[in-house]
Amino acid sequence: MQNTITIAVVVGTTRVRRESIKPARYIADFARNLPGVAVIFVDPMDFNFPGDGNDPEGKDSRYTEIVRKADAFFIVTPEYNHSFPGSLKRMLDSELELYNHKPVAFAGTSSGNWGGVRAVESLLTAVRETGLVAISWDVYFPRVQEIFHADGSVKDEFREHYEHSLSKLFDELLLLARLFKTIR
Numbered sequence: 001m002q003n004t005i006t007i008a009v010v011v012g013t014t015r016v017r018r019e020s021i022k023p024a025r026y027i028a029d030f031a032r033n034l035p036g037v038a039v040i041f042v043d044p045m046d047f048n049f050p051g052d053g054n055d056p057e058g059k060d061s062r063y064t065e066i067v068r069k070a071d072a073f074f075i076v077t078p079e080y081n082h083s084f085p086g087s088l089k090r091m092l093d094s095e096l097e098l099y100n101h102k103p104v105a106f107a108g109t110s111s112g113n114w115g116g117v118r119a120v121e122s123l124l125t126a127v128r129e130t131g132l133v134a135i136s137w138d139v140y141f142p143r144v145q146e147i148f149h150a151d152g153s154v155k156d157e158f159r160e161h162y163e164h165s166l167s168k169l170f171d172e173l174l175l176l177a178r179l180f181k182t183i184r
């Protein structure tokens with residue numbers, strides 16, 4: 001539909017035992033419940049990016065189509081050695097112009113206390129060069145392994161915090177997504 005905003009929710013790692021898949025799925029489900037929003041869940045494990053760069057042979061046409069279709073992005077990145085994973089960078093690098101004038105929000109995750117804040121801070125530098133426009137609110141999942149039940153739902157003691165944070169964040173992301181859509 002013309003007025004529907006399509007959000008690509010990206011999980012930023014291919015690590016087999018990744019905890020980040022839990023907040024990514026939670027955020028995708030949260031967005032699916034918002035009116036006028038369609039969600040595409042983007043898992044770098046589902047794509048094939050041979051070599052580096054954005055030459056035609058270095059792209060995956062399925063990812064290209066998702067980036068073309070998305071009106072906004074929500075990237076969920078773990079912190080690996082104070083930065084974000086190489087697989088996320090490789091996937092983001094495969095496109096360029098299609099990101100232009102689209103807003104992006106971030107979630108950071110970590111097993112420790114800092115919630116991946118250094119990963120998000122370093123990701124900002126790269127993302128700015130792609131043409132994506134970062135919103136000023138992030139959400140963090142420190143001690144991510146303690147936040148979710150096995151079925152993927154958020155434990156009671158964390159629910160209010162994350163529902164409040166995500167409501168505020170999606171208000172801003174959707175506002176910018178609608179605005180940018182009118183000028184693209």
Ligand SMILES: Cc1cc2nc3c(=O)[nH]c(=O)nc-3n(C[C@H](O)[C@H](O)[C@H](O)COP(=O)(O)O)c2cc1C
Nearest residue numbers: 015017018019020078079080081082109110111112
């Ligand atoms: C290669 C590697 C490097 C890591 N470096 C950091 C780090 O610098 N800071 C941090 O808080 N956690 C670090 N961690 C732990 C992650 O925060 C932890 O695995 C968490 O669950 C999020 O990553 P995941 O989605 O891969 O599980 C690292 C994990 C890996 C696999």
